[in-house]
Amino acid sequence: MKKLRRKVYMVAGYNTISMGSGRKEFSPKRERPGLEDYIKEAGQGTLKQIGGAQNVDECVIGNFMASRFNRQANLAAFFPFIDEGLRYKPATRVEGACGTGGLALMNGIKSVLAETAEVVLVIGFEVQNTVKAIYCADFLAPAGWAANRKDGHAYFFPGQFSERAGAYFEKFGRETTRKGFARWYRNAIENARLCPTAQEYHNTIKDLEAAAMVEPNAKAFLENLTALDCSKVSDGASAIAIMSEEGLKRCGIPVTDAVEVVGYGQVAEDITKPPPDKTALTTMRQAVSNALEFAGINIGQVATAEIHDCFTVAGIMAVEALGLAEHGKGPEYVIAGNTARDGKFPINTTGGLIGWGHPTGGTGVHMAVTLLEQLKGKAGAAQVNIPDDRPYGLMANMGGDDKTLVAIVVRK
Amino acid sequence: MTYEERLQHVSVLGAAGKMGSGILLLTAVEMADLSLKPVNKGKTFVLNAIDVSDEALSGVMRYLKAQILKIAEKKVIGLRAIYADRRDLVDNDEIIAQYIFDVMNVVRPTTRLEAAYDSNMIFEAIKEDSALKVKIFSQISQNNPKQPWFFTNTSSIPITVLDEGAGLGGRIIGFHFYNPPAIQKLVEVIRSKHTLDEVNEFALAYAKALRKVVVPANDIAGFIGNGHFMRDILYAVEEVHKLLNDMSVTEAIYAVNKISQDYLVRPMGIFQLIDYVGVDVCSFIMFVMNPFTKDEEIHSPLLDKLLGMGVKGGQYSDGSQKDGILKYEKGKIVAVYDPLNQAYVPVSQFQSKVDEKLGTMPAAPAWKTVVGNKAKDDLLKPYFARLTTASSLGAGIARDYVKKSKEIGKHLVSSGVAFNDADVNTVLLTGFFHAYGPINEYLD
Numbered sequence: 093m094k095k096l097r098r099k100v101y102m103v104a105g106y107n108t109i110s111m112g113s114g115r116k117e118f119s120p121k122r123e124r125p126g127l128e129d130y131i132k133e134a135g136q137g138t139l140k141q142i143g144g145a146q147n148v149d150e151c152v153i154g155n156f157m158a159s160r161f162n163r164q165a166n167l168a169a170f171f172p173f174i175d176e177g178l179r180y181k182p183a184t185r186v187e188g189a190c191g192t193g194g195l196a197l198m199n200g201i202k203s204v205l206a207e208t209a210e211v212v213l214v215i216g217f218e219v220q221n222t223v224k225a226i227y228c229a230d231f232l233a234p235a236g237w238a239a240n241r242k243d244g245h246a247y248f249f250p251g252q253f254s255e256r257a258g259a260y261f262e263k264f265g266r267e268t269t270r271k272g273f274a275r276w277y278r279n280a281i282e283n284a285r286l287c288p289t290a291q292e293y294h295n296t297i298k299d300l301e302a303a304a305m306v307e308p309n310a311k312a313f314l315e316n317l318t319a320l321d322c323s324k325v326s327d328g329a330s331a332i333a334i335m336s337e338e339g340l341k342r343c344g345i346p347v348t349d350a351v352e353v354v355g356y357g358q359v360a361e362d363i364t365k366p367p368p369d370k371t372a373l374t375t376m377r378q379a380v381s382n383a384l385e386f387a388g389i390n391i392g393q394v395a396t397a398e399i400h401d402c403f404t405v406a407g408i409m410a411v412e413a414l415g416l417a418e419h420g421k422g423p424e425y426v427i428a429g430n431t432a433r434d435g436k437f438p439i440n441t442t443g444g445l446i447g448w449g450h451p452t453g454g455t456g457v458h459m460a461v462t463l464l465e466q467l468k469g470k471a472g473a474a475q476v477n478i479p480d481d482r483p484y485g486l487m488a489n490m491g492g493d494d495k496t497l498v499a500i501v502v503r504k
Numbered sequence: 505m506t507y508e509e510r511l512q513h514v515s516v517l518g519a520a521g522k523m524g525s526g527i528l529l530l531t532a533v534e535m536a537d538l539s540l541k542p543v544n545k546g547k548t549f550v551l552n553a554i555d556v557s558d559e560a561l562s563g564v565m566r567y568l569k570a571q572i573l574k575i576a577e578k579k580v581i582g583l584r585a586i587y588a589d590r591r592d593l594v595d596n597d598e599i600i601a602q603y604i605f606d607v608m609n610v611v612r613p614t615t616r617l618e619a620a621y622d623s624n625m626i627f628e629a630i631k632e633d634s635a636l637k638v639k640i641f642s643q644i645s646q647n648n649p650k651q652p653w654f655f656t657n658t659s660s661i662p663i664t665v666l667d668e669g670a671g672l673g674g675r676i677i678g679f680h681f682y683n684p685p686a687i688q689k690l691v692e693v694i695r696s697k698h699t700l701d702e703v704n705e706f707a708l709a710y711a712k713a714l715r716k717v718v719v720p721a722n723d724i725a726g727f728i729g730n731g732h733f734m735r736d737i738l739y740a741v742e743e744v745h746k747l748l749n750d751m752s753v754t755e756a757i758y759a760v761n762k763i764s765q766d767y768l769v770r771p772m773g774i775f776q777l778i779d780y781v782g783v784d785v786c787s788f789i790m791f792v793m794n795p796f797t798k799d800e801e802i803h804s805p806l807l808d809k810l811l812g813m814g815v816k817g818g819q820y821s822d823g824s825q826k827d828g829i830l831k832y833e834k835g836k837i838v839a840v841y842d843p844l845n846q847a848y849v850p851v852s853q854f855q856s857k858v859d860e861k862l863g864t865m866p867a868a869p870a871w872k873t874v875v876g877n878k879a880k881d882d883l884l885k886p887y888f889a890r891l892t893t894a895s896s897l898g899a900g901i902a903r904d905y906v907k908k909s910k911e912i913g914k915h916l917v918s919s920g921v922a923f924n925d926a927d928v929n930t931v932l933l934t935g936f937f938h939a940y941g942p943i944n945e946y947l948d
Contacts, residue, residue, distance in 0.1 A: 245581070
């Protein structure tokens with residue numbers, strides 16, 4: 093266990109809707125809000141809860157690939173657009189592929205620890221529906237090693253995880269593993285149906301597991317995964333404030349409204365190398381283990397987790413990386429209902445990446461917002477039970493194929 | 505000459521038309537795909553897009569580009585493998601752009617018929633004019649030393665007439681795409697009396713490469729598709745006349761259109777279908793067919809009369825429906841043309857009155873829930889059972905209509921147009937998107 097040199101809190105979370113196919117109001121043909129609208133909505137959503145822009149010392153914005161999706165860079169300069177009161181304040185943009193949100197949080201946490209700020213406004217976003225999925229695949233591919241792109245799958249990242257799924261099938265059996273995927277999908281959608289901002293909020297599929305068990309078609313998509321095994325293309329933004337005790341006081345927020353950051357693990361792995369074991373998320377395991385050790389707790393004391401299920405197979409392997417199930421036993425653990433909202437260890441209680449959505453650069457921040465809501469009993473219809481003897485929440489946000497990882501432990 | 509060699513030099517006549525542009529697209533893609541095979545490296549593939557209008561050809565090139573983009577996006581997984589050795593093409597969008605170029609690069613738009621003098625095969629999709637087709641075919645045949653093969657898209661003219669008229673000696677086959685060729689899966693293949701076996705074999709191989717459903721039809725004017733459709737129209741017009749004792753002509757057209765769609769579980773009513781194809785086209789097909797149909801008058805004075813009043817139907821270039829016998833707003837029928845007063849009468853003026861006369865409609869499944877449904881019999885059988893026992897005017901007309909459609913289908917087989925019942929059903933299911941074939945036992 094390590095002790096932080098000062099207490100760090102997260103508070104005042106806000107999520108926009110995760111917009112994309114699946115939402116009733118979404119149509120690829122209709123004109124949609126731009127990135128500035130998402131940034132503004134999320135930023136103002138948090139500012140309103142902390143007494144306005146004058147209380148903010150620093151700003152961090154996380155985004156993966158606006159330079160291609162939206163032809164926009166220099167994103168730090170959008171903070172004054174959110175609120176004039178943020179003009180001339182220090183602002184930074186960070187990037188770590190799908191792990192961007194986690195890095196943005198880490199930047200905020202470190203600023204508070206460094207005592208350069210008492211209040212940091214953190215936003216993460218991605219607006220990806222500007223292009224069809226087939227071009228989206230191009231824009232997201234740089235999350236992997238560029239040298240591998242040419243020989244990779246048309247849907248590059250789904251291709252990588254389809255390979256992982258294939259390796260997992262081979263090692264641990266296809267049938268049970270696919271059933272685990274299907275149960276993972278069902279949990280994700282059932283949770284998303286309880287969260288009005290979730291992309292799958294309107295999902296009406298009756299037999300979710302049967303839908304997910306349809307055989308993959310390598311000619312049309314992937315060898316080992318179907319579209320339901322994948323998170324969708326999403327537009328969305330999330331925001332949260334990271335504060336010291338002094339910051340909370342300044343904003344007039346009682347400490348009971350905030351969650352405390354009690355541990356983190358930030359880990360990077362060599363992007364130019366293939367995973368040491370295709371059937372395991374070894375970097376995530378390291379990040380989670382660092383975070384738990386930092387917090388001085390074990391996984392048994394955690395009530396709920398938000399983990400990076402960009403694909404069902406990633407969700408299954410993350411369950412193992414968290415230490416909830418032995419290597420190879422993730423599918424059984426999930427099939428038994430342990431990770432469902434009424435299970436032993438509810439995971440991704442508002443749907444995760446598959447159910448809530450995956451606006452890539454915003455996902456890490458969304459995870460933190462969900463943990464905040466759950467631990468504070470403010471998750472509405474999606475609320476799960478947080479036992480008094482397990483007052484912790486854990487998030488694990490992954491950039492690329494298990495390359496840039498952030499795990500954070502928060503306390504109720 | 506192998507399949508690939510044959511496709512190295514091709515011309516499409518009428519390439520800027522509705523059918524021609526679709527045939528051009530499919531053929532261009534097929535030729536480009538051949539050219540991209542490693543074994544064909546260095547070989548040139550040429551597809552002349554021949555039409556009379558430069559302006560229309562310019563439009564067809566834009567159409568091609570937009571369509572090839574869609575095709576490329578769909579098959580990018582395969583394209584990545586095809587361009588695997590092109591290390592400079594990395595992202596999907598680079599591969600797609602290259603593919604669009606490679607397909608477009610096969611196509612040579614021109615207004616000069618002489619371009620076809622070098623082709624191994626000619627697709628023809630010009631207007632349904634027997635004399636014009638004969639003239640052009642013989643001109644090309646006489647000037648082209650390669651003894652080219654002719655693939656005509658005629659939907660009504662007997663192939664033997666063209667073959668003998670142009671002196672082609674069997675180097676011709678009917679290869680009848682359905683509209684739009686890029687989407688419709690059906691192709692009717694019709695041999696003339698003299699069609700060479702190798703032409704037929706090539707036609708089947710080509711259809712297979714395009715993933716089309718082939719239905720062979722005999723060389724009798726109208727073949728299967730229009731053989732059914734035109735007689736279906738004549739029957740509908742007859743029904744309209746029968747209703748005139750009790751209704752105005754607009755009301756009767758509305759009633760028969762409604763019955764032929766809702767009661768018959770078809771994708772659109774018969775008069776809407778006439779508008780979709782074009783009143784002019786339907787009338788013309790009848791005109792072409794009629795001389796070849798013995799003991800039967802394939803001719804509709806009503807259609808001719810409407811046409812004379814400028815009622816044409818057909819589609820705008822964006823695919824939306826032009827007003828014809830019916831008037832449309834956002835795809836919905838809002839009025840019916842009244843030939844007596846030469847004006848449209850809003851449906852709202854008489855709809856409830858006519859619906860009341862037709863009586864309570866037995867609860868019918870919607871066409872779109874039936875079509876493509878694997879268990880469609882479970883929906884259709886109970887429905888037709890209800891239709892059988894219903895006593896309303898509408899149900900009676902519907903039953904007769906279903907029986908007539910079956911009779912037309914059976915007649916196509918007995919008169920030798922179709923080889924069997926299944927082929928008739930395939931044409932109506934595939935080419936007309938019917939939810940069930942006309943030859944069925946639902947009302948037996």
